[in-house]
């Protein structure tokens with residue numbers, strides 16, 4: 001009996017699952033089809049629906065790094081190079097739109113490495129005419145010509161959010177955090193970290209960290225571009241073209257220790273720049289550009305207040321809501337107060353607050369807090385202003401208010417606009433009232449017409465048989481009550 005019952009339950013889907021589990025088991029047991037170490041023209045691959053995290057396509061000679069399809073957010077696919085033992089991605093192709101983990105997505109090599117989708121077309125391509133794809137033992141994905149191993153394209157020239165050891169970071173590159181909000185770029189003699197407080201797609205970026213060269217070992221020569229390299233002996237070095245002596249050294253905890261092949265630096269989704277050291281079993285923090293959490297660009301979120309020791313609270317003294325936010329959604333996204341519907345705001349004033357990166361902000365000198373506040377009030381792109389009574393510096397913020405520092409000094413004052421979000425609600429309410437009145441009027445008219453028709457009909461048919469009075473009152477009352485109910489309903 002049981003056997004018979006089991007048969008119909010054993011669907012083809014179960015068959016497929018079992019087969020794929022068995023075949024992958026067999027493959028791993030037999031050590032069959034190891035990941036290749038180079039791809040030649042004609043290569044093709046498509047995402048395997050049964051893979052839930054990473055599908056290797058190409059491996060380096062040590063097996064430390066692997067290039068393949070990385071599955072993200074359930075159904076999205078990125079082409080990535082990962083550090084195999086930890087599965088941490090060190091590079092990803094910048095594919096727009098994002099590829100889907102499914103049928104129409106395909107990767108092929110025809111001289112160019114191309115990711116395409118039969119519906120959207122080519123999503124990403126190296127636009128090369130190479131002979132092979134190869135992954136170096138330092139995680140550099142390259143397209144090479146076989147004659148003289150000329151490199152036509154390399155992933156090191158297009159970093160994502162990570163730099164690995166000996167990867168050159170030059171002035172034409174940027175590192176961008178995975179959420180798109182923070183980036184690192186080089187200036188003439190410094191590296192800078194920048195935030196897009198107006199959202200990843202809009203607005204100019206605000207610098208929140210500027211690290212200039214200390215020039216302890218070598219001086220900067222004007223006109224020679226600088227570049228950054230993570231050095232195996234534990235530091236982030238700033239160099240100038242043509243010199244092997246660093247103009248600046250940001251040392252890690254592992255400085256001058258033997259850490260070969262084990263360092264990486266990444267710009268994190270919180271805006272910090274961190275260095276990590278691979279111990280052989282896990283990554284440990286080895287460096288961070290911003291060590292005080294309150295100095296991060298938005299450590300406590302929009303309209304947050306950071307007290308040393310990283311106690312987060314809200315500028316308006318409320319504790320954050322359940323979602324940990326101090327501001328309503330319209331205060332967390334880009335925008336200004338210039339439009340007809342978005343110029344409503346209330347004002348929040350606090351004292352004892354300061355910007356975490358005020359030395360990188362523009363300011364104007366003003367005689368009083370009033371001047372500073374009214375300059376912001378009269379400027380619809382201004383979200384708030386900070387004033388120091390001692391120095392007279394007025395800082396105007398052209399982006400939604402981020403986290404401020406709590407300082408013991410009450411002569412440092414803040415003026416902040418808080419969007420009320422009533423614009424849309426008020427319009428909605430008036431529209432609702434209007435519609436309600438209109439509907440109510442229609443119901444009343446329909447009721448009156450109906451009553452008139454009822455009376456006429458009654459007179460016509462029964463008028464001669466029965467007396468009007470008494471019988472007519474019932475329906476009239478009922479109709480009246482009904483139409484009043486309708487009106488009440490509409491106004492709710």
Ligand SMILES: *[C@@H]1O[C@H](CO)[C@@H](O)[C@H](O)[C@H]1NC(C)=O
Pocket residue numbers: 110111112114122129
């Ligand atoms: C490779 O494929 C891409 C996308 O289909 C195409 O644009 C390109 O011309 C092809 N390259 C060669 C050498 O055939």
Ligand SMILES: *[C@@H]1O[C@H](CO)[C@@H](O)[C@H](O)[C@H]1NC(C)=O
Pocket residue numbers: 156166167168242
């Ligand atoms: C990095 O720059 C140095 C010096 O300019 C150069 O010798 C080296 O080949 C570069 N490395 C890569 C991977 O491009």
Ligand SMILES: *[C@@H]1O[C@H](CO)[C@@H](O)[C@H](O)[C@H]1NC(C)=O
Pocket residue numbers: 225241242
């Ligand atoms: C670096 O210097 C070499 C020769 O000294 C030069 O060919 C190259 O263009 C320079 N690179 C940059 C980015 O200035």
Ligand SMILES: *[C@@H]1O[C@H](CO)[C@@H](O)[C@H](O)[C@H]1NC(C)=O
Pocket residue numbers: 257258
């Ligand atoms: C660094 O490694 C080399 C060989 O890998 C070894 O000879 C040397 O003693 C090591 N130095 C330190 C400080 O661990």
Ligand SMILES: *[C@@H]1O[C@H](CO)[C@@H](O)[C@H](O)[C@H]1NC(C)=O
Pocket residue numbers: 062063064260261262278
């Ligand atoms: C890379 O692989 C080699 C050999 O498998 C191993 O000895 C080495 O520790 C690995 N390096 C890293 C950074 O994982």
Ligand SMILES: *[C@@H]1O[C@H](CO)[C@@H](O)[C@H](O)[C@H]1NC(C)=O
Pocket residue numbers: 315316317349350
């Ligand atoms: C916040 O609370 C403190 C004491 O609890 C009070 O001194 C301060 O004025 C309050 N600030 C605001 C903006 O309400």
Ligand SMILES: *[C@@H]1O[C@H](CO)[C@@H](O)[C@H](O)[C@H]1NC(C)=O
Pocket residue numbers: 379380381382396397398
């Ligand atoms: C308004 O403020 C922004 C920055 O907040 C500034 O760039 C702009 O010049 C100001 N406009 C006026 C008219 O002051």
Ligand SMILES: *[C@@H]1O[C@H](CO)[C@@H](O)[C@H](O)[C@H]1NC(C)=O
Pocket residue numbers: 389410411
């Ligand atoms: C700001 O400075 C003025 C004069 O310098 C002083 O009269 C005023 O009390 C100060 N305000 C605060 C809040 O410290």
